[in-house]
Amino acid sequence: MLKYICKRLLLMIPTLLGIIFIVFTVMNLTPGSPGRTILGTTATQEQVDQLNHELGYDRPFLVRFLDYCGDLLQGDMGTSYRTRADFTTELKGRMPTTLKLGIASFVLSSILGISLGILSAVKQYSFADTFCSTTAILFASIPGFFLGMVLIYVFGLQLGWFPTFGGTDFKSYVLPVITLTLSNTVIVQRLTRTTMLEAVRQDYIRTAKAKGCSKSRITWKHALKNAILPVITVMGINAGSVMGGAVICETVFSLPGMGTYILTAIRSKDIPVVMSSTVVLSLIFCVIMILVDVLYAVIDPRIRERVTR
């Protein structure tokens, strides 16, 4: 098992290099230069060239790429073109906001989604199932930014229970977490329902029933263990996409997290910030995906047999 994890971690290196190369290329296709973006349209060409030279932007593409990779290897995540602030310092200030948002909504949506999905599958066609499925498809259709704004209007503006924007205290996280949780819960709930319904039709469930297993034991031990695998994959993808979804969610609620940071950086062609943020977020995503695969092996002995061989 340890060998398998090490192998997966090593395979992450070429993937990350590929990601860095792709995003670096895309960012360098952007028209205009950072010097022009920072100084604005009023600056002369000499001033722009001067600033580009100071930032090292006038060097060839490949040199800058290799230079960036080298710095990264030494743990230097670069400094912002725009604010000249050190990325690592900025990261320490902003990452907690995004992480709190991501972890809270991930935990809540997983618990809610799986339990509601099981409920729907076990009591198929009951009132609870119809209600859950209808609500699910409804919430799958409402974009997070619209939902967030409605929540701000109702609970922030009209009722005054929560702040309408910004802030770092507990209260200012409630509405963003609800927004992110609802859309993710729906995905988990729908998938759990489908996989559970497929699982309870299998022969081994009939065998368990024939043996005289109790209904709850069949649901929790026999069916769920087989139905949970695809759900775990989707939960992993959800956890990764929470990072991307944070861009929109943080914009709606004006939270000072990674999302708003990246958005500003992309707009102002702040290449070091965009690159390092992408590296950090992709790294988190890759690690989550490895965790998902390890969890697969832990839950399913067949897969464990295959990967440890």
Place this chain on the structure above:
Amino acid sequence: MKHLQREHARRKRDMRREHARETWRLFCKNKAALFGLAILVIFVLVALFADLIVPYENAIAQDASVRLDGPSAAHLFGTDKYGRDVFAQIVHGSRRSLTLGIGTTLLSVVIGGLIGALCGFYGGKLDAIVMRICDIVMCIPALLFALAVVAALGADMINLIIAITIISVPSYIRVIRSVILSIVEQDYIYAARLCGTSNWKIILHHVLPNAMGPIIVQASMNVASMMLTAAGLSFIGMGVQQPTPEWGAMLNEARDSMLDGHLHLLLFPGVAIALSALSLNLVGDGLRDALDPRLKS
């Protein structure tokens, strides 16, 4: 020989028609899907005949005398902070939002389908390289990558379509490749090979038609989320630009006005997005159930 071929073609056509009729019958049984289809048809009609419903000028003409008015007879859905008619913006915005959802899906299906089919059919080095690239692209947070692409190409409608297509193609390639892999092992493909049919003909006539079901299911489940992603990018200002009417961009405009209590600016575009996404989701679910009866109970 000619006669036999004609007979074979006729029988094949009949079978396809029969299959389509059966799918339609199953689809019609699903009331929610029919409801979704009805809403979708209305949205498509509105988008097609937008100019007949309300002139495009109304959606962009600014009128300082009627700023931020609520719904009234003159302005059905009220006006925004520049005095533009919200109803006209919604009607003309439907063109962009529907094109973004449906256009990107079609584009990704065609591109993903071709690449996936080639990978699945030929395998080997090409397959290994393409799958590796897909793995890498799928590790980048999708929205972030789309943002970077839009920033690189410039924020407008066409580039938004390109960006969203790029982030969705890898998953299509994967799905279609796995479907193709299961098909090329079937006996009728061996039979076609034995007859000396060319590879291209096998892919186009035997492999792709049989892979259509799963492809349609995957695509119809994705249209709504593509539309929502596009609206989201427009919402954060990295998509369709003002003054071109688009629902996501309208919601962005609504943010400040909402805090002053002008709810109509928030509700109309929001409900339009949600309703069209809902109709696409319902139709997608209905198609999935009709095409893949295995999933049904």
